[in-house]
């Protein structure tokens with residue numbers, strides 16, 4: 001089955017080919033050093049500020065920090081990886097300094113295994129609706145970087161549990 005890995009995940013996702021196809025990518029995050037345990041930085045719990053206007057709010061952002069080598073990998077940025085954020089500018093990229101560290105609710109550990117399941121834009125539709133409108137900014141393969149849905153599963157190796165942490169429909 002053919003699939004297209006989003007550019008920012010190239011080299012850090014072990015693709016689960018049984019659950020990936022031309023519009024879907026699933027797999028676990030593995031650092032370029034081989035490590036599968038990460039700290040997680042995110043703003044999923046940030047409070048929505050209703051005084052901010054269109055394009056002023058921070059989009060959801062999730063990054064993984066390798067426990068072994070310390071590399072930081074961006075996993076998701078709503079401002080870049082959603083149609084509203086990337087094409088329309090509905091939100092902005094959150095500053096990394098505003099992100100908080102995840103802790104396991106059960107054992108307090110800060111190192112996790114991460115799996116992603118991503119539904120991508122339809123390539124043909126993306127070309128017709130986005131690339132044809134703005135060919136200087138977008139190319140056909142960018143469809144793979146714009147998500148319709150993202151699900152993030154987080155597992156605690158200490159507790160042996162895995163939970164669906166984020167399941168977000170995007171437009």
Ligand SMILES: [Zn+2]
Nearest residue numbers: 031033066069
């Ligand atoms: Zn690493």
Ligand SMILES: [Zn+2]
Nearest residue numbers: 104107156159
């Ligand atoms: Zn735990």
